Amino acid sequence: MIMKKFILRLYVVSLLLALVTVSCTKDFDEINTDPNKPPKFSTPYLLTSFQEFMTDNYYDEWFGGRFSYIYAQYWSQMSYTDESRYLNRENTINSWWNYCYAGRDIDPPDGEYNGGGIIDLIEIIRLNTDEETRDDAALLGGANVNQIAVARILKAFSLQIMTDTWGDIPYTEAFQGAENPLPVYTSQSVIYGDLLNELDEAQQQIDETAAAVSGDIIYGGDMAKWKKFANSLRLRVAMRMSKVPAGSLPSGVSSINAVINDAVADGVFESNADNAVLKYLGLVPNNHPLNENAKTRSDFAISEPFVALLNSYADPRVNFYGALPADTSIHEVTGFPYGLTRIGATALNDNTFSRVDGTGPDPTGNFSGVYAPDAPAVLMDYAEVCFILSEANSYDQTEYENGITASCEFWGVDEADITTYLASVPAALAQTVAEQKYIALYVQNNQGWCEWRRTGYPVLGLPEGGIMEPGLTEIPRRMYYPFDEETNNTANWSAACQAQGWGDTDLLDDRVWWDVE
Numbered sequence: 001m002i003m004k005k006f007i008l009r010l011y012v013v014s015l016l017l018a019l020v021t022v023s024c025t026k027d028f029d030e031i032n033t034d035p036n037k038p039p040k041f042s043t044p045y046l047l048t049s050f051q052e053f054m055t056d057n058y059y060d061e062w063f064g065g066r067f068s069y070i071y072a073q074y075w076s077q078m079s080y081t082d083e084s085r086y087l088n089r090e091n092t093i094n095s096w097w098n099y100c101y102a103g104r105d106i107d108p109p110d111g112e113y114n115g116g117g118i119i120d121l122i123e124i125i126r127l128n129t130d131e132e133t134r135d136d137a138a139l140l141g142g143a144n145v146n147q148i149a150v151a152r153i154l155k156a157f158s159l160q161i162m163t164d165t166w167g168d169i170p171y172t173e174a175f176q177g178a179e180n181p182l183p184v185y186t187s188q189s190v191i192y193g194d195l196l197n198e199l200d201e202a203q204q205q206i207d208e209t210a211a212a213v214s215g216d217i218i219y220g221g222d223m224a225k226w227k228k229f230a231n232s233l234r235l236r237v238a239m240r241m242s243k244v245p246a247g248s249l250p251s252g253v254s255s256i257n258a259v260i261n262d263a264v265a266d267g268v269f270e271s272n273a274d275n276a277v278l279k280y281l282g283l284v285p286n287n288h289p290l291n292e293n294a295k296t297r298s299d300f301a302i303s304e305p306f307v308a309l310l311n312s313y314a315d316p317r318v319n320f321y322g323a324l325p326a327d328t329s330i331h332e333v334t335g336f337p338y339g340l341t342r343i344g345a346t347a348l349n350d351n352t353f354s355r356v357d358g359t360g361p362d363p364t365g366n367f368s369g370v371y372a373p374d375a376p377a378v379l380m381d382y383a384e385v386c387f388i389l390s391e392a393n394s395y396d397q398t399e400y401e402n403g404i405t406a407s408c409e410f411w412g413v414d415e416a417d418i419t420t421y422l423a424s425v426p427a428a429l430a431q432t433v434a435e436q437k438y439i440a441l442y443v444q445n446n447q448g449w450c451e452w453r454r455t456g457y458p459v460l461g462l463p464e465g466g467i468m469e470p471g472l473t474e475i476p477r478r479m480y481y482p483f484d485e486e487t488n489n490t491a492n493w494s495a496a497c498q499a500q501g502w503g504d505t506d507l508l509d510d511r512v513w514w515d516v517e
Helices: 002-019 043-058 061-071 090-102 118-129 134-141 144-166 188-205 223-240 256-266 289-294 304-312 342-346 382-392 397-411 415-424 430-440 445-455 483-488 490-499
Strands: 075-077 276-279 300-302 376-380
Touching: 043 061, 043 090, 043 118, 043 134, 043 144, 043 276, 043 376, 061 075, 061 090, 061 289, 061 445, 090 118, 090 144, 090 483, 118 134, 118 144, 134 144, 144 188, 144 223, 144 445, 188 223, 188 256, 223 256, 223 276, 223 376, 223 382, 223 445, 256 382, 304 430, 382 397, 382 430, 397 415, 397 430, 430 445, 483 490
Parallel strands: none
Antiparallel strands: 075 300, 276 376
């Protein structure tokens, strides 16, 4: 019986590794199930599976808490401080990479395919395109064109996070399974050009008069909102390239403003009602992953640098982003020093510092604080759109204030306090727009880190007295590639490092294509 379970597990591991873009080539010809696609599921199941797992993965204690929140310096670690000193765990990086491509449970405990990776979106597109399956797919999941469009939008959203995290990644040769287990890496400039094309074509493909998609737990099948989301993502992709020299922009992109103007003309977010948000139900297993982690651990505090930035603006969101310390004699949110050694962090009196939580709730009753079981996973919001439009239009004051207002309203700040705050904030300039955008991106932590890399604001310092990864002299500009890539896809990994100007290195302070000094 034990041997039987072992053989089953070995088979499933081999199958799922074939779905991932990196694998060793041994015994691929012995796999009987098609490695290019997962077992057949209904398209609504695949869509729900991807949406939930995607948010669980990007906003959990690892990719979110111990990576993005930490690298952006929104949070500090209070005991196990390795990640805040940029000492990463190899197995975690391997897992992130695999999860993004192939989904959860590379080694499933139940012997079943559980899905959730981009491969699910590829399968949705295939089932809605193949003449043999498209009618059945439409019967279960809504109009073929709408299902394909939603899958393309989510695919673009996820792949931008991946390429912004690592740089060049397998893209044009990805998702080919056993046919190409060692894919080459595609340059980030080519990926960015394709992301813009995918989003533009997807929003044009949407047919609001046809049957809406089923299994959609982000917009409930509202195709008009999916169209706005696609166009708003075009703004994000375009603005991320703002410092790239005109001659180095992707093929077909004449200027950043041309892309932005075209996206706005097609329709972007107009209020918080358009926000792309997955709203957790608040009950296991559908509660926010950070809430589940907080039930047994207390690893994170709001960081001292972030609190200092909020206080420099007298920002009312500080009480929504961090809880009051357990020491009741302290009546204000107090940030924890960033990047201490483990000994230095544990020596401090934890009761005098603010954990990660908030006082909420917001007026819609969606959540109360970052650690709430029903806290939202925000993919993109109206505030970000406003800040992009402010920057694109020579730091337009109205869009700047709209962005601040939208963020404050989302968090439930009183209207009177918002009015007072707007009267006190400095005018819209490069630094103030960037800092307000960074503040608003708090729960979109990966985007906050990306924007800090792009703009240089806010000014962040190195860890306090901490010992960083050997050889590192600055805050990380990217995540290094998984060790499995260096080991199993060595030639293409090495070629990618060389192509990006890093030589033989694969380091945290190497810069991705759009991160121009």
